[in-house]
Amino acid sequence: xxxTEVAVIGGGPAGLSAARSAAEAGANVxxxxxxxxxxxxxxxxxxxxxxxxxxxxxxxxxxxxGILEExxxxxxxxxxxxxxxxxxxxxGVITFSENGRxxxxxAEKVIIATGASEKQxxxxxxxxxxxxxxxxxxxxxxLYGVLPGSRVLMVGAGNIGLxxxxxxxxxxxxxxxxxxxxxxxxxxxxxxxxxxxxxxxILTRTSIKAAVGEEEVEGAIISNVDKDFNFIEGTERxxxxxxxxxxxxxxxxxxxxxxxxxxxRYIPELGGMTALRDESLETTVxxxxxxxxxxxxxxxxxxxxxxxxxxxSAAIEMGFISEKAHRDREEAxxxxxxxxxxxxxxKIREGMKKALTEREKSNVV
Amino acid sequence: MRIKEHPxxxxxxxxxxxxxxxxxxxxxxxxxxxxxxxxxxxGIRVLRDHGGRKRGFFCAIGNCSxxxxxxxxxxxxxxxxxxxxxxxxxxxxxDKGSIFGGVER
Numbered sequence: 109x110x111x112t113e114v115a116v117i118g119g120g121p122a123g124l125s126a127a128r129s130a131a132e133a134g135a136n137v138x139x140x141x142x143x144x145x146x147x148x149x150x151x152x153x154x155x156x157x158x159x160x161x162x163x164x165x166x167x168x169x170x171x172x173x174g175i176l177e178e179x180x181x182x183x184x185x186x187x188x189x190x191x192x193x194x195x196x197x198x199x200g201v202i203t204f205s206e207n208g209r210x211x212x213x214x215a216e217k218v219i220i221a222t223g224a225s226e227k228q229x230x231x232x233x234x235x236x237x238x239x240x241x242x243x244x245x246x247x248x249x250x251l252y253g254v255l256p257g258s259r260v261l262m263v264g265a266g267n268i269g270l271x272x273x274x275x276x277x278x279x280x281x282x283x284x285x286x287x288x289x290x291x292x293x294x295x296x297x298x299x300x301x302x303x304x305x306x307x308x309x310i311l312t313r314t315s316i317k318a319a320v321g322e323e324e325v326e327g328a329i330i331s332n333v334d335k336d337f338n339f340i341e342g343t344e345r346x347x348x349x350x351x352x353x354x355x356x357x358x359x360x361x362x363x364x365x366x367x368x369x370x371x372x373r374y375i376p377e378l379g380g381m382t383a384l385r386d387e388s389l390e391t392t393v394x395x396x397x398x399x400x401x402x403x404x405x406x407x408x409x410x411x412x413x414x415x416x417x418x419x420x421s422a423a424i425e426m427g428f429i430s431e432k433a434h435r436d437r438e439e440a441x442x443x444x445x446x447x448x449x450x451x452x453x454x455k456i457r458e459g460m461k462k463a464l465t466e467r468e469k470s471n472v473v
Numbered sequence: 474m475r476i477k478e479h480p481x482x483x484x485x486x487x488x489x490x491x492x493x494x495x496x497x498x499x500x501x502x503x504x505x506x507x508x509x510x511x512x513x514x515x516g517i518r519v520l521r522d523h524g525g526r527k528r529g530f531f532c533a534i535g536n537c538s539x540x541x542x543x544x545x546x547x548x549x550x551x552x553x554x555x556x557x558x559x560x561x562x563x564x565x566x567x568d569k570g571s572i573f574g575g576v577e578r
Binding site: 142143149154168225226228235236237238239240241243244245247248249250251252253254255256258278279280323324361 | 480503
């Protein structure tokens with residue numbers, strides 16, 4: 109049977125960083141990605157990133173995807189594009205469909221970096237065509253140059269909701285309003301200010317009650333909500349929109365984690381069901397690691413750092429002797445802790461406490 | 474509808490036109506389009522019928538299976554990631570679709 113020392117599943121920021129790190133330490137790596145283009149969701153992100161320079165702050169996402177792809181050109185790295193991993197079995201066999209052809213491979217270490225999917229929320233007619241994920245429309249516009257409609261309601265004022273609203277304006281689409289059930293805007297104020305300058309109202313303590321339309325979206329009914337998120341009677345009003353976008357969070361894409369038998373826990377701070385892991389990001393299944401949004405819903409910068417931690421840890425564990433790997437690993441852990449420091453990282457830090465395996469917890473004083 | 478001008482992305486590139494059929498009618502898409510983006514560009518948002526409810530795409534990256542259609546007689550094609558090709562025969566899928574490809578219409 110085919111064999112690779114390290115199998116990396118997913119070619120986004122986490123997977124590409126993991127593959128590079130493991131290969132630099134000396135391991136032979138195979139990257140599996142279901143798309144024809146590497147880079148994960150970075151390839152649709154036209155905005156500039158924040159954070160520190162080492163994680164490419166100041167660059168647009170589309171450019172970061174290119175930089176990360178340039179990092180996986182080593183001969184030790186095999187890239188399987190248009191390849192969907194179908195399952196990981198108890199005996200370690202990984203099955204996949206490569207350009208529609210079924211095949212199998214085994215690996216000494218597996219790094220799962222499958223990312224996340226957009227959350228749907230409950231409201232009447234939420235399945236009508238014209239109700240889309242905000243990220244979906246980012247793909248539609250920025251990869252294919254197609255508009256989703258002409259008048260948009262954005263649900264959710266976190267960074268994705270704010271950024272995609274701005275990108276809609278850049279593409280010439282009218283954004284009727286951004287609504288947010290919480291009492292405050294969740295995303296960065298710099299993004300919110302850009303929308304305000306265009307005159308787009310951002311309505312807090314407001315949520316969607318229903319999509320209106322027979323076969324597709326022809327309007328939306330929104331309503332104020334109280335501090336417990338219950339609709340306040342008499343505050344409903346109908347908006348004239350043909351598109352409703354949901355920027356209401358992401359959940360880890362955890363099918364393979366379930367399949368391989370990693371112990372999971374529901375950790376809302378990290379986005380939902382996610383694998384327990386130690387500081388090396390190794391799960392409860394020995395040799396299986398997680399990195400990026402599948403481990404915890406954060407940003408591309410933290411995904412890159414988690415990729416480095418998982419990739420170096422896997423290689424070190426396999427016995428590759430590399431001073432650089434040890435150095436890179438330590439540095440990535442420090443930088444990741446720095447990213448999660450302060451008020452904005454509080455939620456993630458709380459979640460991380462719940463995600464650490466018992467083995468790791470016993471070492472925490 | 475397609476984006477004509479964009480402050481960041483270069484939309485001036487000349488993409489080859491691709492003709493396809495949807496529900497028996499002829500349409501045009503562009504090289505590089507997925508089936509879903511080509512349909513959306515033509516104003517088509519209803520992609521299938523699910524137990525009497527109309528469905529479109531939702532995630533656009535192959536996660537959610539909201540966009541399953543019948544393409545060249547094959548059922549359950551995720552059109553948000555399947556690239557558009559010349560002369561494709563694209564049809565709305567009724568529930569799980571016909572195992573014989575829904576040829577009887």
